[in-house]
Amino acid sequence: MAYLQLDNIQKSFGDAHIIKGVNLEIDKGEFIVFVGPSGCGKSTLLRLIAGLEPITSGQLMLDGKDITHIPSGKRDLAMVFQSYALYPHMSVYDNMSFALKLANVAKDTIKTKVDHAARTLNLTQYLTRTPKELSGGQRQRVAIGRAIVRAPKVFLFDEPLSNLDAALRGNTRVEIHKLHRALGATSIYVTHDQVEAMTLADRVVVLRDGLIEQVGTPMELYDRPANQFVAQFIGMPSMNMVDARAIPSFSAQTGGRLPSDGFLGVRPEGLRVHRDHHGAGAPGKVELIEALGADTLIHVEVGGVPLVARQNERTQLQAGDVVSVELDPSVLHFFNREGRTVAA
Ligand SMILES: Nc1ncnc2c1ncn2[C@@H]1O[C@H](COP(=O)(O)OP(=O)(O)O)[C@@H](O)[C@H]1O
Numbered sequence: 001m002a003y004l005q006l007d008n009i010q011k012s013f014g015d016a017h018i019i020k021g022v023n024l025e026i027d028k029g030e031f032i033v034f035v036g037p038s039g040c041g042k043s044t045l046l047r048l049i050a051g052l053e054p055i056t057s058g059q060l061m062l063d064g065k066d067i068t069h070i071p072s073g074k075r076d077l078a079m080v081f082q083s084y085a086l087y088p089h090m091s092v093y094d095n096m097s098f099a100l101k102l103a104n105v106a107k108d109t110i111k112t113k114v115d116h117a118a119r120t121l122n123l124t125q126y127l128t129r130t131p132k133e134l135s136g137g138q139r140q141r142v143a144i145g146r147a148i149v150r151a152p153k154v155f156l157f158d159e160p161l162s163n164l165d166a167a168l169r170g171n172t173r174v175e176i177h178k179l180h181r182a183l184g185a186t187s188i189y190v191t192h193d194q195v196e197a198m199t200l201a202d203r204v205v206v207l208r209d210g211l212i213e214q215v216g217t218p219m220e221l222y223d224r225p226a227n228q229f230v231a232q233f234i235g236m237p238s239m240n241m242v243d244a245r246a247i248p249s250f251s252a253q254t255g256g257r258l259p260s261d262g263f264l265g266v267r268p269e270g271l272r273v274h275r276d277h278h279g280a281g282a283p284g285k286v287e288l289i290e291a292l293g294a295d296t297l298i299h300v301e302v303g304g305v306p307l308v309a310r311q312n313e314r315t316q317l318q319a320g321d322v323v324s325v326e327l328d329p330s331v332l333h334f335f336n337r338e339g340r341t342v343a344a
């Protein structure tokens with residue numbers, strides 16, 4: 001049996017049906033990421049698991065126990081929020097020990113646990129400071145430390161990095177990853193950032209409008225998206241999506257595998273841009289070059305359709321150049337009119 005199991009979980013706020021029936025099984029030790037556009041219900045689903053909102057219908061099981069209607073404090077879960085929600089007038093030590101004090105844990109046990117968490121998070125030298133004497137990244141580590149000392153069965157994170165600047169976000173992401181491995185913890189992590197999802201997750205849950213679109217490892221979602229939504233949500237820049245009828249030469253290049261009324265999906269690295277006429281390539285024009293250093297994005301227009309190609313090599317091409325665009329036949333995706341993936 002799964003460690004954490006969601007059975008047809010639904011949530012309505014008044015008339016608004018927000019979570020529309022979510023089924024999910026999470027194993028002990030997994031790092032699960034909920035990802036999806038803003039407003040799709042990620043935080044709501046996490047809050048239902050945490051017990052911060054009552055579940056309208058469905059069943060939630062943790063470690064063999066039905067916790068659907070158990071109060072938040074008795075669920076053995078710890079949540080880390082985007083806003084650190086630290087007590088501003090308390091020291092780091094007191095912030096981290098607060099929950100244990102409330103639970104009447106013995107003083108020396110508290111000290112052992114806080115000291116251990118502080119060492120794990122590189123916070124030992126800051127234990128006597130107050131939150132305002134810390135950087136954003138250090139504050140977020142205190143918030144995580146506060147969760148660690150409770151030794152919860154599951155860690156719940158709601159966009160914990162979104163208040164940090166880009167460099168710190170990258171560092172803290174790596175730290176959270178290492179921490180998860182070190183603790184052997186089970187974690188659910190909410191983000192709208194697909195790069196965070198791809199880099200942190202054992203399995204990613206893609207949500208849209210209160211329902212799961214697909215669950216899989218990052219590479220499964222990248223290589224075998226179930227539908228157009230997942231295909232275009234995962235991957236940066238987004239997968240190019242071309243109506244089957246828009247570029248006849250592309251249809252020809254797929255060797256008849258493209259459904260005539262469907263869509264062709266091709267990731268930027270699946271497009272080859274050649275100078276001048278080249279074999280079966282479709283004629284196009286360069287609109288913009290973005291040289292990123294390690295790789296180069298070439299924005300081209302083919303038959304009125306804007307496309308993005310990515311290559312590792314630098315390019316001599318310039319905006320306005322006439323080119324021909326070839327597909328890499330091994331990495332094409334085909335979708336029907338309804339946007340569902342069809343076998344290639
Ligand atoms: N307490 C609430 N009352 C009414 N509607 C809510 C409440 N909380 C969230 N919602 C609505 O539920 C939807 C999903 O919100 P949320 O879970 O915060 O999305 P996400 O975290 O994916 O951005 C939104 O349309 C939001 O307005």
Ligand SMILES: [Mg+2]
Nearest residue numbers: 042043044159
């Ligand atoms: Mg949210």
